[in-house]
Every structure is written in structure tokens, then in C-alpha cells.
Amino acid sequence: MTTWRILVHDAPEIKLATGFTREAVEVLSAGKAEPTWMLEKRLLAWRIFSETPLPFWRRTDVSGLNLDRLITFQAPAVTGGAFAGLPAEMRLAEDERWRAGVVVQRDSAAVFSSLSPDLAAKGVILTDLDTAVQKYPDLVKEYMMTRGIAPGEDKFTALHAAFWSGGTFLYVPKDVDIALPIISLNWMDTPGLAFFSHSLIIADKGSRVSFLEEFASPPAETGQALHSGMVEIFVGERADVTFAEAQNWGQNVYTITNKRAALGRDCTMRWVSAHLGGKLGHQRVHTSLDEPGATMFMMGVYLAGDRQHMDFDTFTDHIAPHTKGDVLYRGIIRDRAHTVFQGLIRVERQAQQTDSYLANHNLLLSPKARADSIPTLEIEANDVRCTHGATVGQLDEEQLFYMRSRGLPRAEAERLIVAGFVQPVLDRIPEGGLRARVTAAVHARLAL
Numbered sequence: 001m002t003t004w005r006i007l008v009h010d011a012p013e014i015k016l017a018t019g020f021t022r023e024a025v026e027v028l029s030a031g032k033a034e035p036t037w038m039l040e041k042r043l044l045a046w047r048i049f050s051e052t053p054l055p056f057w058r059r060t061d062v063s064g065l066n067l068d069r070l071i072t073f074q075a076p077a078v079t080g081g082a083f084a085g086l087p088a089e090m091r092l093a094e095d096e097r098w099r100a101g102v103v104v105q106r107d108s109a110a111v112f113s114s115l116s117p118d119l120a121a122k123g124v125i126l127t128d129l130d131t132a133v134q135k136y137p138d139l140v141k142e143y144m145m146t147r148g149i150a151p152g153e154d155k156f157t158a159l160h161a162a163f164w165s166g167g168t169f170l171y172v173p174k175d176v177d178i179a180l181p182i183i184s185l186n187w188m189d190t191p192g193l194a195f196f197s198h199s200l201i202i203a204d205k206g207s208r209v210s211f212l213e214e215f216a217s218p219p220a221e222t223g224q225a226l227h228s229g230m231v232e233i234f235v236g237e238r239a240d241v242t243f244a245e246a247q248n249w250g251q252n253v254y255t256i257t258n259k260r261a262a263l264g265r266d267c268t269m270r271w272v273s274a275h276l277g278g279k280l281g282h283q284r285v286h287t288s289l290d291e292p293g294a295t296m297f298m299m300g301v302y303l304a305g306d307r308q309h310m311d312f313d314t315f316t317d318h319i320a321p322h323t324k325g326d327v328l329y330r331g332i333i334r335d336r337a338h339t340v341f342q343g344l345i346r347v348e349r350q351a352q353q354t355d356s357y358l359a360n361h362n363l364l365l366s367p368k369a370r371a372d373s374i375p376t377l378e379i380e381a382n383d384v385r386c387t388h389g390a391t392v393g394q395l396d397e398e399q400l401f402y403m404r405s406r407g408l409p410r411a412e413a414e415r416l417i418v419a420g421f422v423q424p425v426l427d428r429i430p431e432g433g434l435r436a437r438v439t440a441a442v443h444a445r446l447a448l
Contacts, residue, residue: 020194022046024072025162032165037141038133045151045161052155059340059372060282060311065254070194070226073165074107082112086187087216089441093183098437100180101126105166105197106187122176129167129198139171144200148232148260156256160196160228167198168213174236175206181244184213188253191222197229201241205264208240210430212437215247215255216277224252227278231259235267237291242430244272246441251306255281263323266293272429274438275302275310276445286315289323289351299428300329303445304337304369311340316358318351325356330425332418332446334365340372345388349380358388363421365395365414419446 025046029039054062078084082104083094093102101115103126110128119126125136132140145151151161168184188195203209215227227249235241241261249255255278261269271285287296296316304310316325331339341360362371373390395417403413422442429435 020046020049020067020072020159020163028073028163028165032130032133034133035137037137041145042162045158048151049155049158049162052158055154055156057282057311060280060309062254062256062280062282064280065226066224067226069192069224071190071192072163072194074190074193076106076109076111078106078111082106086185089437089444090185090187090214090216092437093185098180099183100178102183102185103128103168104185104187105168107190107193108165108195110166110168119176119178123173124176124178125169125171126182127169129169129200130165132169132200136169136171139202140169140200143202143232143234145232147234148262149230149258153258156228157230157258160198160230160258163194164196164198164230167200170199170201170209170211172203172207172209174204176204177207178209181210181212184211186213186215188217188225188227192225194226194228197227199231201231201233201243203233203235203239203241205236206238207236210242210244212244212246215245215249217250217253219250220252224254225250227253227255227257229255229257231257233259233261233269235261235263235269237264237266239264239267241268242270242272244429244438246274246276246438247278248276248441248445249278251277251279253278255283257283259283259285261287261296263287263289263291263294263296265291267291267295269294269296270430271296271298271300272438273300274442275300276441278308278310280309282311282313284313284315286317287325288317288319289325290319292320292322294320295324296326297428298325298327299425301422301425301442302329302331302339303442304331304339305334306337307335308337309339310337312342314343314358316345316356318345318347318354318356321350321352321354323351323354327358328425328428329360330422331360331362331371332365332422333362333369333371336366336368338370338372340374341390342374342376343388344376344378345386346378347381347384347386352381352383354381354384354386356384356386360390362392363395363418364392365418415446419443
């Protein structure tokens with residue numbers, strides 16, 4: 001049987017075998033020198049995973065993913081520094097002018113973290129999640145997979161809870177304002193790896209932070225790979241949090257992610273996402289507006305080609321009165337790609353004076369491209385303003401004719417129209433380095 005060696009913290013070198021087994025959980029936890037409470041959480045999750053069937057998603061079939069052949073853990077092989085070998089767009093984060101802090105993960109473990117000394121002096125904590133378990137156990141025990149996401153949600157959530165590794169932990173104290181973004185870089189280059197990233201972000205009262213998470217792998221991997229990612233965000237009273245994700249996985253990566261945010265009184269939460277790569281993806285984003293005055297903006301753009309399948313599931317849950325939600329996703333679909341958008345606004349009975357909007361717009365560039373869009377409302381209160389809408393259409397031939405009559409080749413005219421179609425989403429991203437990074441990733445994909 002093939003084995004991999006891991007050496008984390010000061011634990012002795014041990015061997016970790018393939019396979020999602022109870023023994024593999026125990027070996028992984030021991031290799032990280034984890035406390036007993038974390039091992040118990042992992043074993044509970046593994047039991048749920050072993051007893052739970054694959055989830056049934058009506059428009060997304062994950063039965064083609066062979067979990068038995070995936071590598072459970074791969075220690076990173078790093079030469080020439082943490083940023084060496086990363087794609088050019090990721091290496092921009094090496095420049096401290098771009099960020100306030102950075103965590104770099106390669107394969108199954110973090111290899112580098114850095115935080116501005118000024119922020120560290122104010123009590124900001126930025127590290128990998130493995131280190132946080134050792135140094136800040138009380139915070140991890142209080143928040144990680146307790147208030148937001150439970151292992152029992154489905155088989156992949158349980159699998160993640162049992163085998164997560166590396167990850168990013170960020171704590172922003174009360175009234176601390178972080179001007180530059182915090183960046184988490186995740187690079188996977190081991191064929192056949194199961195990659196379990198976990199980000200835990202806690203923003204205390206009156207704080208402000210932007211967090212950018214980037215994922216990538218080589219364009220063409222050998223065999224299947226899996227990214228089972230999770231994000232948990234807790235936004236305190238009057239806090240302001242922007243979470244942005246840009247993923248450009250290779251063509252054989254399955255990506256199944258689960259993101260949750262719990263919003264406090266008078267806070268603001270912004271979700272920004274750019275989905276560009278992968279073979280099959282299923283992404284869930286659940287926002288719980290728990291206290292009056294909470295506001296959430298969600299902006300997403302996706303570009304699907306070849307035979308890619310992308311499934312997006314957004315859930316805006318208005319629990320308290322006087323809350324606001326605004327969701328906008330735009331997609332470009334070409335070749336034989338298939339996308340699914342399922343958006344739900346739910347207003348609880350006590351959530352009066354809710355103001356919520358949901359929109360999904362799709363542009364088809366090929367006759368066999370397909371987009372399914374299913375916006376939904378569930379309203380139990382009687383004093384609300386909630387609307388939704390969805391469109392699926394093709395390029396406007398009149399626009400193309402006009403641009404070609406001005407001397408533009410058809411390919412260039414199409415590129416400009418497509419870029420203009422996604423620009424309203426990009427324009428909603430707060431100004432600064434964050435917008436520039438996400439916009440650059442999208443435009444690079446459009447140029448292919």
C-alpha cells in the first residue's frame with residue numbers, strides 16, 4: 001500500500017495510508033499532535049460519513065467521483081520558498097503592498113503565514129487552522145463547526161470534518177480596521193489528492209476586514225481530484241466583512257464547498273466569488289441574518305466551458321426584522337457546459353421590514369450550452385419587500401453587427417460584450433486591490 005509521510009509541529013514522523021478510514025483519522029490527528037477533543041470531533045464526523053449515503057442533488061450527479069482512489073493527505077514539497085512555483089497571479093501576494101497578511105497552503109498543509117506587526121500588536125490573529133487548534137483552542141472549540149455548519153448535513157460535510165487539514169484562522173478584535181486584504185493562497189499539485197481547506201473567520205464588534213481566498217491547480221491533472229472546502233464567518237455587531245473567493249481548478253477537479261456566515265446587529269457582509277475552473281462543482285452559500293440591521297451583499301460570476309458542470313446554491317435566511325439582502329450572480333456558458341443556480345430567500349415570521357433581492361443572469365455562447373436558473377421565495381412575514389428574477393439568453397446579433405460594422409473582428413466583439421455582461425458584478429466589489437485581483441482573474445479566463 002502506498003504511504004505518505006507527515007511531520008507537523010514537533011510530533012514524531014509517522015506514516016499515513018490511503019483511504020478514508022477510522023485508522024486514517026487517528027493517524028492524521030496523531031501526526032498533528034492534536035488534543036483529544038479535536039480527535040473526538042474527527043471520529044464523530046468519520047462515523048457520520050461512513051453511515052451516510054452520497055447526497056442526491058437533482059441536477060448535479062456526483063456518483064462519478066471515486067472516493068476510494070483519492071489520496072487522504074499529502075505533505076507539501078516546498079523548495080525555493082513558499083511562493084516558488086505558484087501561478088503568476090498568486091505570486092502577487094508575495095508583495096507586502098498588496099496585503100495585510102497572508103497564509104499559503106500547498107497540498108494538505110500550510111507552509112507560510114505572515115501578518116503585519118502593527119495588526120498583531122492590536123490583537124489580530126492570523127495563522128493556519130492547525131496552529132490555531134494548538135494555540136487558541138478556546139476560540140476554535142467555540143466556533144468551528146458548532147454555530148454554523150454541522151458534520152451531519154451530508155456525506156461530504158462529514159468527510160471534511162473528519163479530514164480537514166491546514167486551513168486559515170483569522171480573528172479581528174473589537175474596533176480594529178484592517179485596510180489591506182488578508183489573503184489565503186491554496187495550491188494543489190498532487191494528482192488524485194483530496195484537498196480539505198477550512199477557513200474560520202471571526203470579526204468582533206465594530207471591526208472591518210477584507211479576506212481573499214484563492215484556489216488553483218495545474219490545468220490538466222492525472223485522474224480525479226477533490227476539493228472539499230468549508231468557510232465559517234461570524235460577523236459581530238457593526239462589523240464590516242468582505243469575503244472574496246477566486247477559484248481556477250484544473251479540468252479534473254471536483255469541488256464541493258459549504259460556506260456559512262452568521263450576521264450580528266447592524267453589520268455588513270459581502271460575498272464575492274469568481275468560479276472559473278474544475279470539472280464539477282457544487283457550492284453552497286448560506287447567510288443567516290440573525291440580528292436587526294444586518295445587511296448582506298452577494299456577488300458572483302462564473303465562466304463554464306467544455307463539459308464543465310457548476311451548481312450554485314445560495315440561501316439568504318432573514319431571521320431578525322429590519323434586515324437586507326442583495327444577491328447577484330452572472331454566468332457565461334459555452335461549449336457543452338451546464339450550470340445550475342438555485343437561490344432561496346427565506347423570511348421568518350418575525351422578520352418584518354425585510355428587504356431582499358435575488359437575481360441570476362446567464363449568457364449562452366454555444367447552441368449546446370445549458371443554464372438552469374431556479375430563484376425561490378419563502379415568505380412568512382407580511383410586511384416585506386422581496387423580489388427575484390432570472391434570465392437566460394444568447395449574444396445579441398444586432399450588437400455584434402454594430403461592433404463589426406465599426407471594424408472589430410467577431411471574436412473581439414464577442415469578448416467585449418461578454419466582458420461587459422459580467423462587469424456589473426465586478427463593479428460591486430469594493431475598490432482597491434481586492435477588485436483588481438478578482439477582475440484580473442476573470443479577464444484572464446475570458447481571454448482563453
